[in-house]
Amino acid sequence: MALVLAGVVVLDCAEPEKLAAFYKELLDADETDVTANRVEIRAADGTRIAFRRDAKATPPSWPRPENSLQVHLDFHVTDLDEAERRVVGLGGRPLDTKDVASPFEERGCADPAGHSFTLRLRPTMAPKPG
Structure with a gap:
């Protein structure tokens, strides 16, 4: 058995209840642990975020260099447009990341507290027609 096991990603923020509600809806997650200063959720795929x-807490400024990345999350999606609409509908916002080079089809976003994350198109595994 491994000596060290992966735990949970923890985001610092001024209002954990509100930020947990955003991610709970985005990921169709359940709350698993709630205290006065911490809320943890678990998504259907087992991903845990607290x-x-x-x-x-000050929000990161990514993609601008000052106070840049403090933490970064990637979420795989099957439809970039629909996922971005969901983010905005829940109170998040798209980030202008046009100058950030990437080999993936993805979009940068920020949650209501300013933490950046990426919506990355999950490649289909179906054979190409032809």
Whole structure:
């Protein structure tokens, strides 16, 4: 058995309840652990994310260089347009990442607290027609 096991990604934010609600809806997740200063959720695929209260938390500025990446999440999606609409509908926002080179079809977004994440198109495994 491994000595160290992967735990959970924890995002610092001023309002963990509100940020957990955003990701809970985005990922169709359930709350698994709630305390006065921390909320943890688990998505249907088992991914766990927690949100810890930090009254002095400052949002990252990615893709701008100052105060850039503090943490970054990638989410695989089957439809970039629909996923982006869902993000915006839940209170997130798209990020202008036109100058960021990537070999993937993806879009940068930020949650309501300003944490950046990427919606990355999951490639289909179906054979190409022809």
